Amino acid sequence: MSGSAPERSVTVFAPATVANVAVGFDVLGFALDGVGDRVTLTLDESSSGLTIESISGVEVDLPKEADRNTATVALAALVRGCGVETGLAVALQKGIPLGSGMGGSAASAVAAVVAADRLFRLDLSREELLRYALEGERVASGAAHADNAAPCLWGGLTAAIAHDPPEVVRLPVPDALVCTLVHPRMRIETRAAREVLPREIPLGAWVEQSMHLCGFLVGCFEGDLSRMGRSMVDRIVGPARSSLIPGHDRARDGAVRAGALGFGIAGSGPSVFAWSSSPDTARAVERELRAAFAAAGLDTDSWISPVSRRGARVESGCGS
Amino acid sequence: MSGSAPERSVTVFAPATVANVAVGFDVLGFALDGVGDRVTLTLDESSSGLTIESISGVEVDLPKEADRNTATVALAALVRGCGVETGLAVALQKGIPLGSGMGGSAASAVAAVVAADRLFRLDLSREELLRYALEGERVASGAAHADNAAPCLWGGLTAAIAHDPPEVVRLPVPDALVCTLVHPRMRIETRAAREVLPREIPLGAWVEQSMHLCGFLVGCFEGDLSRMGRSMVDRIVGPARSSLIPGHDRARDGAVRAGALGFGIAGSGPSVFAWSSSPDTARAVERELRAAFAAAGLDTDSWISPVSRRGARVESGCGS
Numbered sequence: 001m002s003g004s005a006p007e008r009s010v011t012v013f014a015p016a017t018v019a020n021v022a023v024g025f026d027v028l029g030f031a032l033d034g035v036g037d038r039v040t041l042t043l044d045e046s047s048s049g050l051t052i053e054s055i056s057g058v059e060v061d062l063p064k065e066a067d068r069n070t071a072t073v074a075l076a077a078l079v080r081g082c083g084v085e086t087g088l089a090v091a092l093q094k095g096i097p098l099g100s101g102m103g104g105s106a107a108s109a110v111a112a113v114v115a116a117d118r119l120f121r122l123d124l125s126r127e128e129l130l131r132y133a134l135e136g137e138r139v140a141s142g143a144a145h146a147d148n149a150a151p152c153l154w155g156g157l158t159a160a161i162a163h164d165p166p167e168v169v170r171l172p173v174p175d176a177l178v179c180t181l182v183h184p185r186m187r188i189e190t191r192a193a194r195e196v197l198p199r200e201i202p203l204g205a206w207v208e209q210s211m212h213l214c215g216f217l218v219g220c221f222e223g224d225l226s227r228m229g230r231s232m233v234d235r236i237v238g239p240a241r242s243s244l245i246p247g248h249d250r251a252r253d254g255a256v257r258a259g260a261l262g263f264g265i266a267g268s269g270p271s272v273f274a275w276s277s278s279p280d281t282a283r284a285v286e287r288e289l290r291a292a293f294a295a296a297g298l299d300t301d302s303w304i305s306p307v308s309r310r311g312a313r314v315e316s317g318c319g320s
Numbered sequence: 321m322s323g324s325a326p327e328r329s330v331t332v333f334a335p336a337t338v339a340n341v342a343v344g345f346d347v348l349g350f351a352l353d354g355v356g357d358r359v360t361l362t363l364d365e366s367s368s369g370l371t372i373e374s375i376s377g378v379e380v381d382l383p384k385e386a387d388r389n390t391a392t393v394a395l396a397a398l399v400r401g402c403g404v405e406t407g408l409a410v411a412l413q414k415g416i417p418l419g420s421g422m423g424g425s426a427a428s429a430v431a432a433v434v435a436a437d438r439l440f441r442l443d444l445s446r447e448e449l450l451r452y453a454l455e456g457e458r459v460a461s462g463a464a465h466a467d468n469a470a471p472c473l474w475g476g477l478t479a480a481i482a483h484d485p486p487e488v489v490r491l492p493v494p495d496a497l498v499c500t501l502v503h504p505r506m507r508i509e510t511r512a513a514r515e516v517l518p519r520e521i522p523l524g525a526w527v528e529q530s531m532h533l534c535g536f537l538v539g540c541f542e543g544d545l546s547r548m549g550r551s552m553v554d555r556i557v558g559p560a561r562s563s564l565i566p567g568h569d570r571a572r573d574g575a576v577r578a579g580a581l582g583f584g585i586a587g588s589g590p591s592v593f594a595w596s597s598s599p600d601t602a603r604a605v606e607r608e609l610r611a612a613f614a615a616a617g618l619d620t621d622s623w624i625s626p627v628s629r630r631g632a633r634v635e636s637g638c639g640s
Contacts, residue, residue: 026527027534161535161551169538200520206529206556207346213533214347215481218489221541231481236526 009042010119010317014111015155015308016096017103018181018273019147022232022264023209023216027160029103029151030173032181033305037104038093038315039071039111041119047087050075057094059104074109074136078116081132082124088116097301099187101267103148107312109136110152114312126153130166142191148267155311157220171220173307174228178282180260181305182251182289183271184298188244193268196240205235225277229261232275238265245270247296254288279304329362330439330637334431335475335628336416337423338501338593339467342552342584343529343536347480349423349471350493352501353625357424358413358635359391359431361439367407370395377414379424394429394456398436401452402444408436417621419507421587423468427632429456430472434632446473450486462511468587475631477540491540493627494548498602500580501625502571502609503591504618508564513588516560525555545597549581552595558585565590567616574608599624 015036021028037057044051050066066072071092078084090112096104113132117124124132130153134144146160150168157171212233219228242248245265251272255263259281260274272289276282282304290300335356341348357377364371370386386392391412398404410432416424433452437444444452450473454464466480470488477491532553539547562568565585571592575583579601580594592609596602602624610620 024530024534027530159531159534159538161531161538163531167535169535171538197523200522201526202520203517206521206526209526210344210347210529210533211479211481211483213530214344214479214537215487215489217534217537217541218479218481218491221537 009040010115011038011040011315012111012115012118012312013038013315014107014114014152014312015310016107017148017151018179019103019145019267020237020264021157022234022238022262023212024147024159025234025237026145026147028157029147030157030179031151031155031308031311032179032303033308035102035303036095037107037111038095039108039115040091040093041112041115042089042091043119044087044089048085050079050088050090052092053089054091055094056092058096059094059098062092062094062098068139069108070105070136070139071108071112073139074133075112075116077135078113078132082120082122084116084120097183099189100183101188101265101269101271102181102183103152103267106133106137106148106152109133110149110312112136114153114314118314118317127166127168129153130168134166151311153311155309157307171217172223173220174223174225176225176277177307178276178279179273179305179307180276180282180285180289180302181266181271181273182286182293182300182302184245184247184293184296184300186270186298188269190268193241193244196244197237198240201236208235225261229275232262232264234264241265241269245272246298247292248272250295251289251292254292255285258284258288260285329360330435331358331360331635332431332435332438332632333358333635334427334434334472334632335630336427337468337471338499339423339465339587340557340584341477342554342558342582343532344479345554345557346465346467348477349467350477350499351471351475351628351631352499352623353628355422355623356415357427357431358415359428359435360411360413361432361435362409362411363439364407364409368405370399370408370410372412373409374411375414376412378416379414379418382412382414382418388459389428390425390456390459391428391432393459394453395432395436397455398433398452402440402442404436404440417503417505419509420503421508421585421589421591422501422503423472423587426453426457426468426472429453430469430632432456434473434634438634438637447486447488449473450488454486471631473631475629477627491537492543493540494543494545496545496597497627498596498599499593499625499627500596500602500605500609500622501586501591501593502606502613502620502622504565504567504613504616504620506590506618508589510588513561513564516564517557518560521556528555545581549595552582552584554584561585561589565592566618567612568592570615571609571612574612575605578604578608580605
């Protein structure tokens, strides 16, 4: 970095994330390594609005209208909130498949607001960035849940413990934990995945899920992988959504057979994830998951990753 | 203790406990100091059964039939389970008012099984003792929840994270925490308090309570009293039960005004509790709570106590 003219462009990488984590519907989420979206923001002094310059990567059929794309909706909220008046050109590089359950809309929105924060040296808190990112999420899913955007911003395993205003805490995660994520190539829209959920749940099911949630958090704080795994029980959301995902039950049984600590649907699916206590087990689990989806006639993409400590980060450019 | 004939009698004190703790219905509970039940078990070789020799203390109108009293039902389960064949005489000294929400039936059952464990040198694990104690609880409330018996046995603040078989974990509690407990002199039967509960809860309410439960546990592990207090939110059970308790709303508002961190109904009520960060605040809260119930025409008993680290303990006697 020289002392000359300021950068006029910033690129931010925001990781894919897994929401719900079996036991924390709409509350828990964690970040992955090695897969995510990239947003490059460039100052465009010839205009005062937001324009989407390009969309590239694994998905290109996203809306280019600034009021329909999650990245630009989030950005527009920030621009309004912070009184930015310069024009901005947005280049979006998607690494996260659309409708995969891997937090793609959150990642694009988070990358955009983190890029703007750096470009204009706003020094916003993560809570403020989250609020703007959730504006983008609202476009994608009809509701603003922080369970993807929070781990995307904070990194690690997070719990959204309040939503208005949003409040997020990071939970400790044992180093040995390895995640296998498998994406069967089909799409589930978040809205559709919400429609299959029950509107009410029995009181006893609530109590049971509270027990598992307590067990899971105690496992996190005590570094007890086995307790975390035993607590990843979901009697409500997973069973309601599993019928949307061909091969789900076989995948779950295969993961357990291969020694996974816990298994769940990633966000609203169709991707599924499993946690293991070693890379070898994570690879054995990956084979089982891919085989289950192959048997259902679905091609897959897959990733093996720790629970990444790093959330969205600036990759290049340093702001004006 | 001399080297002569073994003790033929053991006395155990088991503390009063507060279940639910606002944010953990049927899951969380904590132990109080200075109030509880005492059970003295004496070997009676002239018979092979259980007999209730005496019931004294604040409550004396409890069933003396061994198959209807929680202490002797729990004891009978242990006697069967462990193959004890000696006759036993039970003296029960109640310090916990009946139907107060202070875990009296759990305390009597726990005291009885802990006394038998010592008397016969059984060295049972706490999980085994819990299972027998819950047999007694089943008589009292029609269901076996560990949210009173667990803190009564373990001491401290506990979470019951599984019920079949029961699994209990202790949660860390900041030293500064002080509990005010006020018992308005009326009775609510656990069964009646269960009947006012909704059978189902909205999905969104479940998510909100999960957020609060996460916040509460994170507060415990991080020693953050303020976060614990902010998370003690109950939109489901408290509102359903508060109408059973004259003065409840005024008590809650008074506790908040006096600076309490959090407020809730103790178990199924009518007792209420509040947590404060200093003894002075706890006393100010106590005045507010007593005044609220006095305005509703109810006399009160009250206690100020830390979250007691000590569960049920042998006070005298050392077993055969």
